[in-house]
Amino acid sequence: NILEHKQEAKNPFFRVVELTDDTEDPAVWGKNFPLQYDAYLKTVDQVRTKFGGSDALPRTPTQADPRSIVAQSKIEEDPRLKKMWSGYAFAIDFREERGHAFMLDDQTFTGRQAKPQPGTCMNCHASTYVANKKAGDGDLVKGWEQINQLPYAEARKLVQHPVGCIDCHDSQTMALRITRPAFMEGIAALKASQGVTNYVVNKDATRQEMRSYVCAQCHVEYYFMGQEKKLVFPWAKGDKVENILAYYDEIGHKDWTHADTGAPLLKAQHPEFELWTQGIHARSGVACADCHMPYTRVGAHKISDHHIRSPMLNINKACQTCHHWPEEELKTRVETIQSRTHSLRNLAMDALMDLIDDLKGAKAAGVSTNELAKAQDFQRKAQFYLDFVEAENSTGFHAPQEAVRILGESIDFSRKGQNSLRAVSRPIATAAK
């Protein structure tokens, strides 16, 4: 009852250890904040939802890869993905993502390491705040820029933990804090594209915005810039799919060359933040943490659930404060949105496969590089638009209409690409134009 509550509630936590800006080990923070720490540890749980969560598949550990459990392979679930990414590391190994506890291992042991990877990878898979500061003798940005340039194996030696308390919190106030230079620069560029200049996120962001920004340090599209392998979020023209593609086209960036078609392609990666910004929830001020870290009662305490996971596994707390529908109904609403996204995603995938076949055929038939170039550019566009939704992990929920709009445009690009190859040999069709 409320009276008891008040008693207990008086001191929500006990400061048993002194935390400093160099305390990296979450276990130490856990001494002061046992409730958050216990929840944080739960991210090892693996539960599957219709389109999310993850399966826990046992495997026999090897010297090279000691993991005894991994998540299901997406490229085995849908082999079309191998053809889409042919020639790129993702065609070797790409799995469903799982909880934060695994981020460092999954990166260290992914089959993609077969291709040499830079230290930059570390930014989003480890507790890097202290490491970056150390490497830069106190200068966070300098240290980060150095670690980016190390070979992965070297950088790996500098970190011990997956994302930890210090990566999201100020050790003295516990306030949220942005620790990733790439996001500081990225969000400033995005704001600038919206007319807001000199944006300093840790100074200018509201508390509510920070509840999404801490996530947006990693759950975003990115690329490595230049020799320095600098981590950059491509938002200078805005963060809608067309803005990002325009940005890449302008600087002439490509992630890889498609093995079968020779097209210079882009790999989209987990643009959760970007898609969310186009949705009704972002518009309504609903933050990532509202759904993925909903407040939860533990005894008399009300804390943010640090067991970050699919809200479908926690509908009551994640959704029902705002939506007074039964859990089953809310689940069905999400799955309806996701199934619709998935059905058009499959059409877009088939269209891209057809374009790749036609391009292969045309190359084989010795069509001039000039003609090929046009179709290859269509592949670049279709691939990036489709991948933007495919790589985004909510299966469209974060912005249902926008996700499907993007897939519709991807279909148009793929099919136009096919036409561009065929038209040339069909005078009458072009004549009719």
Place this chain on the structure above:
Amino acid sequence: NILEHKQEAKNPFFRVVELTDDTEDPAVWGKNFPLQYDAYLKTVDQVRTKFGGSDALPRTPTQADPRSIVAQSKIEEDPRLKKMWSGYAFAIDFREERGHAFMLDDQTFTGRQAKPQPGTCMNCHASTYVANKKAGDGDLVKGWEQINQLPYAEARKLVQHPVGCIDCHDSQTMALRITRPAFMEGIAALKASQGVTNYVVNKDATRQEMRSYVCAQCHVEYYFMGQEKKLVFPWAKGDKVENILAYYDEIGHKDWTHADTGAPLLKAQHPEFELWTQGIHARSGVACADCHMPYTRVGAHKISDHHIRSPMLNINKACQTCHHWPEEELKTRVETIQSRTHSLRNLAMDALMDLIDDLKGAKAAGVSTNELAKAQDFQRKAQFYLDFVEAENSTGFHAPQEAVRILGESIDFSRKGQNSLRAVSRPIATAAK
């Protein structure tokens, strides 16, 4: 003022005239219900919203068409529509729809009357309840079936008013009542497809359902069946776009043959009800009347606003019961959804235009009817899917993600149609398959 408030509150209305099941003239009903009647008369107002409402364009009345004001022409706004409907009456005259007050005149004088139209048209453009009963000597269905078969001009003589009180209300209880046999049969078929047999709408529908069903007597896709020109709503397989197309394909129905391509096509018409059923509002039990006839305060009474119109002209009453966002914000949300729909609608329109050009070209080049048939079927699909969203009057708002999903599939059909024509002349491309 308050004094009045307190008194009025006592007796909501005065029964000054006796209404019977044969009282057609709304003015007579208006004596008992002046507030609803006054609002009902306001449907003559014409105000434009970003994608809805209507413009009031002055014209010089002629013998043939005495209207001094009409709504803007959609086929002039976007000439691609003429090409899409080439050979069909809609390519002659198709305008933005306006208020109920105009329904009878706009039908009587539309340029589409250039082609002979059946009495069936009357079903949704006039107060037909009493006329149908009369024609069937008390048997509503019999009378309706007879009037369907009359030439339009003959049927026109039997009605005087646009949709009136008696078409939606029981004269004794004022309860909502379905008066259109086509909907009684249509909704029964739809329910049957969902496993609910022997559905009798006036007996089985809840009050909240009736607040949408009265509208669904007209705001739906339809066709004329057989020689009897019977009005049928094609829902026997369900009311999603693919269910409806499957229904038409099964019975081999076509509305017209495209003048340039010879394809047997279908014209979708105002499927507001069908699209709405796929949206989040229908899922949440929000009825047409909730947004288009919101409760409104007149003196001390709260009545349903019988000035049926775009909710964008009445945001506080239509939306702010449920959404506590500022009016401007709600307007922007709707326009964001609509603009997204409109942008993909334009891509789908371009794709269809390209297919029509290619088909024309192929015919000219004497491609075999066999090969043409395949492409013509793609045109049939692409046309119906695109038209389903184009003809729907909320520009996607009634079900944002579904509307865009449909457009995405339309694009796929159009472009595949182009491919099917070109592939034949390109062995290597097909070889690659």
Place this chain on the structure above:
Amino acid sequence: MKRSTIAGVVLGSVLGLALGVGAYTFIYAKGASYLTNDPKACVNCHVMQEQYDGWIKSSHRSVATCNDCHAPADFVGKYSTKAQNGFWHSFYFTTGKYPDNIQINERNRKIANEACRKCHAEIAEMIEGPANKHSAADTTSCIRCHRNVGHLH
């Protein structure tokens, strides 16, 4: 006449009239009881009935009255707010110039939002963390998630 002067004159006369009707309402519609803490005071206006009905069904009916959430804690703030709201409510009500779906204005939304902390200070502290480096203006909005606790909307 300059715009501002016209505006001035208009405003002046409107207020004059308003004071009249306002006073009239206050007596006739038991407006005086507006100054008490009794929720009934609020439903003297049928306009408030919807919220009253919602409040009766709410988790707070037995723990918080309208004023606990809609009037600032401090005495002066409380009565000046009530004076303002009371006056304008009377004015709008009498003239009938108010929207069918009444929307809380920013000032009163802030008051309601801050009211939560009068009773839920610990909770507020818990979820905002031990120390709040953010400005007082930038606190967690409770009604973002709990807008229905006082009365279902």
